[in-house]
Amino acid sequence: MRDSDHARIEKARKRYPFPINHPHDWANLISWAGKDKFTVVEMKQNDYFDFNTLLKNKYQIKKKDEAGNAFVFRDVKWLRYTKENNTMVQYKKSLRTEDNFIDFNMARRSVRSSLLPQAYSTTLAISDEKKKDLLSLLNLIPDVYHDFYKNLKSKTDIQDLLKMTALKL
Numbered sequence: 001m002r003d004s005d006h007a008r009i010e011k012a013r014k015r016y017p018f019p020i021n022h023p024h025d026w027a028n029l030i031s032w033a034g035k036d037k038f039t040v041v042e043m044k045q046n047d048y049f050d051f052n053t054l055l056k057n058k059y060q061i062k063k064k065d066e067a068g069n070a071f072v073f074r075d076v077k078w079l080r081y082t083k084e085n086n087t088m089v090q091y092k093k094s095l096r097t098e099d100n101f102i103d104f105n106m107a108r109r110s111v112r113s114s115l116l117p118q119a120y121s122t123t124l125a126i127s128d129e130k131k132k133d134l135l136s137l138l139n140l141i142p143d144v145y146h147d148f149y150k151n152l153k154s155k156t157d158i159q160d161l162l163k164m165t166a167l168k169l
Helices: 001-015 023-032 053-057 128-136 144-152 155-168
Strands: 078-081 088-092 100-107
Touching: 001 023, 128 144
Parallel strands: none
Antiparallel strands: 078 088, 088 100
């Protein structure tokens, strides 16, 4: 998203005909903003994955390319990836089309499991202060949304849950 997109959303907010009481309302506003509509994809927590695991298990940034030359990332001007060979990255040190790509294999010698784990194993929590502030605004929000805000997990909620689980073990 560019700064101009953010500005377009802020401008649309001023003339949006509906109240915003819930995160879903923001998604509606964003998809409504401007002539060229945004495509909004609402994601759940389990839609986020930990790509660092791939770098640790399957890929490795090596010091030399396939020709044995030192690989210096700051010198790279053009990167190319292909589906057919997902461990090979091709790069150029210039933007000239006539220059050849240089192969750079990122595969580890011994590849461990490449399953992509979810980024978060527990429910994400907001700070206690933020939850307190949100709950203090309930008198300004329609009753139908109160449960959403009351059921938001806070850091204290998570810590209490962990303590209760430890006591049961």
